[in-house]
Amino acid sequence: MADTDIDPDKLASYTFQVFTKLEGAVTAGMIHLGDRLGLYTALAEAERPMTTDELATLAGLHERWVREWAYNQAAARIIDVDADECFSLSAEAAAVLATPSHPSYGMGLFHRLPQTMRTLDDMPDSFRTGLGHDYDSYGCEGAIGIERGFEPWNNAFLLPVVLPALDGVTTALEAGVNVADVGCGAGGAVLLMAGAFPNSTFTGYDISEYALERAATKLEASGVRNATFVDPRSTSLPSDNSVRLITTLDCIHDMTHPQEMMESLRAAITPDGTWLLVDIKALDTFADNARKNPMASLMYGISVLACMSSAMSEPDGAGLGTLGLSESRAREMAAVAGFTRFRRLDIDNPVNAFYEVRP
């Protein structure tokens, strides 16, 4: 292509578009640091906008570094700055950056940003061989990031909104039934449900050693007695139709063998049982995802770095990936596995769709 084909205005705006991606990546790194160093917590706790001297003192850090960080954050409009260069958080920023109990709290994915980006070095090999990396390749911090990412929403909505939306499930849980949470991560959902329904017995299954370690530590600290956490490769799901409720929260698209997993769920579930399938609100085609999902590029990127990589971490992995389990594909796969009823629940979530699947 000749240089004369280049329109200088288009070149300038295209270059700007490319470099805004780098700006986003670098600012994401600064958000990771703000979270990790307690800078957002310090800003949220302050009663008035602070100078960087005050912020550095409160956080126990070196002022010159805090000042440069604050300039990045204010320039990116993540934090507020006034004419005297005093910095603060809006109420909305405090919810997203500094309030772990708020459902919009968003520091989980930023927590694991260094581990996620470190996999870039492994990617050229994966692109050549086809083989990806499971969740343990991000180390313990990877599991903590997932935990911090999912628990705020689950804490706010799983018990009061999601379980009551399932036909007959809370009554069964109150009476006492077996429950399995497959792909349980650090066990937050299991501990919530087990604490609320002491007559039922809960088992969390995950193949991540780091997630299972976190779950075991939290189980001990919680005092909950009706929950256990196991690796399904050593303690497989029961195959005697004895589990009344199965939950899979944001994990089927990460699995190397999702169809076989659905078949195992079908063998585990009671004839009147319920499978709560929570997965990303994906559409059927790339074109639809790109047009209708404002986070599509983020999700396809996370897929390469995490979800699809996990789903390709065995040589014959299915590789669904972050946007790979649309409603229609989930319906088809569930039907192939022997489930006959499939209902989308009317639950509002920016990222996930919720389905009640039954034998």
Ligand SMILES: C[S@@+](CC[C@H](N)C(=O)[O-])C[C@H]1O[C@@H](n2cnc3c(N)ncnc32)[C@H](O)[C@@H]1O
């Ligand atoms: C995105 S995380 C979701 C964790 C958890 N459900 C939550 O909401 O915090 C996906 C999890 O699925 C797990 N996973 C992947 N393949 C699995 C399999 N075959 N069996 C059980 N867990 C699996 C991963 O180890 C990871 O912990």
